[in-house]
Amino acid sequence: MYASVLDALKSHEQQHAEKLACRYHDSSPGTLSSLNFGDLSHMVRRVAASLSRRARPGERIALLLPNSVEYIVSLLGAQAAGLIPVPLMAPPSNQTNLQAQRLAAILDDCRPGHSIIAGDAVDPTDSPSSDQRLRFDALLDDGLLGWRDVQINDTAFLQYTSGSTSAPKGVVVRHTNLVANSLHISQGVGTRQETIVGSWLPLFHDMGLMGKVIHPLLLGASAHYLRPETFLRYPRKWLEMISKEGIHISAAPNFAYERCATQIEDLEGLDLSTWSMALNGSEAVSAETLDRFAARFGAVGFRRESFQPVYGLAEATLLATSRVQGQPIRERVLSVEEVASGRGAGSSQTGASGWSKRCVSVGSAPGDARLVVWNPTQQRVCNEAEVGEILLAGPHCCTAYFGQPELSEATFAVRLPAATEAAYLRTGDLGMQVDGELYITGRVKELIIVRGRNVYPEDIETVAQDTVPELVRYGGAAFEVEHHGAQRLVLIQEIGPRVEEDIKESMRRAALAAVNSVLQIRLDAVVLVRRGTLPKTTSGKIARTKARDIFLAAGFGVNADEVLSAIQQGIATDVSGQDATVYPALDGSRVLMWILGWISTRVPVGSAVHADRTFVEHGLDSIDAVDLLAEFGKHFGVSVATGALWEFPTPRRLASHLSGEPASDTARGHQQPDASALHTNQRRNGEADALIDLLEEILEQREDA
Structure with missing residues (x-):
């Protein structure tokens, strides 16, 4: 070398x-x-x-x-x-x-x-x-x-x-960092002098400069380029270059693969069969994006196993971990509880019950590079599958920020207790190791902690975007702000250019309800902005901290104080879950029966509806939740905040909240042993008659609408 x-x-x-x-x-x-x-x-x-x-x-x-x-x-x-x-x-x-x-x-x-x-x-x-x-x-x-x-x-x-x-x-x-990291790329990714390189990445960014200029020059490999603006305007040009030049390796952030998968329709003339090293890094790697891209371009020779999820950062010159070529792309499926606790290996299967996220492995540290997942609170190395901060060491790791000695010491000179080896680099990234492979879960500075639970902003953004198709994929920034002593969770979300004004409120409500019910946290506000508004880094990542600053400075066209004050005035319950709103006197039994009856119209015939089963367990999604509260409001003449479904996730608890009666008394007057449950095909008798009457009222309202 x-x-x-x-x-x-x-x-x-x-x-x-x-x-x-x-x-x-x-x-x-x-x-x-x-x-x-x-x-x-x-x-x-x-x-x-x-x-x-x-x-x-x-x-x-x-x-x-x-x-x-x-x-x-x-x-x-x-x-x-x-x-x-x-x-x-x-x-x-x-x-x-x-x-x-x-x-x-x-x-x-x-x-x-x-x-x-x-x-x-x-x-x-x-x-x-x-x-x-x-x-x-x-x-x-x-x-x-x-x-x-x-x-x-x-x-x-x-x-x-x-x-x-x-x-x-x-x-x-x-120079020593460049040489060491170039060797790591060859060891981890599999490049050599005969490799043909292709890139559209900006040359002032580490992935474009180190990965696609310095590395091929050290190898003696040929490199082909497009300007970033060409790719952004015409993403097909990237694939055309790969096809024409027989390129073997090309890298991009996840959003670029998503852009190609969703925007390129014409596949004629493309041949991606030589593209054996499709590196996906610089931002969170989405398993769904890998699926979509492979399905879209499999017809023109692209193979899903050509994907190489990688992890890197400028402080480590570039590459920190990579999947070894020829090894399978591994995933872990984490449930909402595992994400919240930061513990648990998840499953390698994608059929987990309830809400879950697919985490893609970004491989392991190559060559003489070292990686540790660290628990800073307890000052120890994390156990298998335990989330902590990622620390790196090796000749590829840099040692200083220019002109910032104190920050350099805190970032590049971390020494583990009782360790005799060299200092480690604090990456600021969170992740876990399973079977020797790294899974990135988020950023330390962006992690949101809600009553002791870990919440990642990208999970909030994903749930909202999965629920409301008009929201731009990877176009959201979730963050927490303090207002009058209370922490408020805000989502700034981009929307497409053809979204009509009259549906924006329903979009906001659906996004709020989705996050509140699926992740079981309270999202307080959704601010919709036009596509391209959110600030991004040079590699295309959403700059959430910058977005937060812009929001607080009224840079998104809304007054932050007014938005946050409206949240405070309109909230139905405080964070402890105690009732903060006095509703008109409502009969708990009738409220419960109405809710059960409404649910029975949304589940398959023959399904059981239970007062103590959560709305999610009944199969209701966030849009159903918004509809439920809207129709309840019409029927009983009250307004209920969407956060109520998060605080009170079962029919009985919600009915108790709305009536002010203890949950144990909500079903009083029911003579049947299983009066709090209903099968949608049961016959009228006793209390069931009243329930069917309410069901007919609902159906009539729908027909009138």
């Missing part, structure tokens, strides 16, 4: 100079489209010589170019000049958007002496930084050649984190 990517480039120039190194299939007119290893090495030397005359060794230099061949040359040229490149994005035209704000924050943090911009970029004075701007084409004018030798422990670049839970931080990545 080489000491640096520059050493590798020298070797490839000597051994196979004519071999394709990199090609952009959608390069702009007047820019480079492709370079072989010989031409790439020559151009890197020209840029290095030019930069050496303008900047001092060790100086930081920002890369502010579009995704392009020029970007790759600039990165390597800066390294060859002894500079520290900072891979960033081209300044957006709208200086007020979130990307511009993030870019300005990064430039303020790293304070580069120079920046490289594209030859056709806007006037440098329009940029958000005061550093000296260098146009790429000007770096090639003098024709000189230069190349400084780098040491394996020198800084290769600053990789700024995506900022999903906090402000972006500059990870100091050294």
